[in-house]
Amino acid sequence: LHRQEFDKAIELLSKALIKNTGYVEARMNLAMAYGESKQFDKAIEQLVSIKPKRTRVYYLLGSYLYQKGHLFYALRAFAKTAAENPKFFDVEDRLTELRAYFHKLTSLLEMHQRLASENPNYPDLHYKVGNIAMLLGRKDEAKKSFYEALTLKPEYSEAAKKLEALANE
Secondary structure, eight states: OOHHHHHHHHHHHHHHHHHOTTOHHHHHHHHHHHHHTTOHHHHHHHHHTOSSOOHHHHHHHHHHHHHHTOHHHHHHHHHHHHHHOTTSTTHHHHHHHHHHHHHHHHHHHHHHHHHHHHSTTOHHHHHHHHHHHHHTTOHHHHHHHHHHHHHHOTTOHHHHHHHHHHHHO
């Protein structure tokens, strides 16, 4: 399909949802049209609004979250997919890939935490710990690390931005 076809589908499905907000299949198709046109935020928004979520919704949600780089949330969505139907498409492969990634990320976090505790006066180490903790979905740990970086270096604008972004989530 071409971009114009997805745009037309988005237009028509949006109109259908104005008339009937509970039309789940239209919402699913709208999410897929947004996804195919690389509008992942809008696709995710549509899928999040579907209640109750079924296997296909979790799978698509995981796929679009993955595309956006929100790997922690993609892992959770794929895990829910697998819990409902372990044989659904390539969900086991995706889970295997993401679990391996998070295992490596956890090792990296532990290494940086060790370095930060051995060298507590280096704000960049605390900043790196915060970034890795964010990737792992450990928001409280990330906030603590960014705050520590800011305590050591009050003009650390990158740490301030990350702390503000976490506060606004």
